[in-house]
Amino acid sequence: MFVFLLAVLPLKCYMCSSSATNDECNKNIQECRAPHDTCMTIVDTSGTSKAIAKHCASQATCRGAASTASVDSNGNGNTIRCCSNTDFCNLSGADSINRNTELLLLTVGVALLLSR
Template sequence: MRTLSFILLLSLSLYKVDALRCYSCSSVTSNADCNQNIKQCLEPLDTCMTTEDIAGDKKIMVKQCASFATCQGAEDGAGLDPFGDGNVVTCCSTDLCNNVAVATAKPSSGATTIHIHTALLLLPIGVLSLLSKYYR
């Protein structure tokens, strides 16, 4: 039984776990140029992160290894303005999953922004109206 346990423990210690591999580049304007470099991610970096910064007709791409939390935070904070300027972030977690350029998301419409601002302006008026009825 001891021999079997030793063999099992030895085989588990020799089991090779392949780290995630991501395309990696910094401040590149073309996806083809960016996909020339492959990086093996080290712990705790478990996600391939692609960021595309857009300003008019200029696009800069960065691909790198990141932690899932870092990538999700960047993805949640990314966005484009009504003119299509800003940044887009994608996260993935399989080998070389960041091989394509970030799909450019549609900018948010100005109408949505106006509706939100109107609602925020009307909220205090509603609260004041309710309070004035309560204290009469």
């Protein structure tokens, strides 16, 4: 009789408290411990300056914070991203917002071209 033990490995996230750039922020690694099961990325923008913070959080905490995040028409405010699908899923920070928008527009553009 074989007994299979499945080891649940903790999620690994990039971690920083207040970095000006994403590259700066991705120098430290944190292993999430229960109940923290999610990588949380917070990007605060004020004018031309950005402050990026990344750490482990519980999924409920991250989603709750993300639901109250907002950016005004001038681009000032904060965005919060939550991920838990793979280790280091919080690789992107401030840049991810623009890249995701560009990717969406590219996908829509290709779909429109193919539908003609």
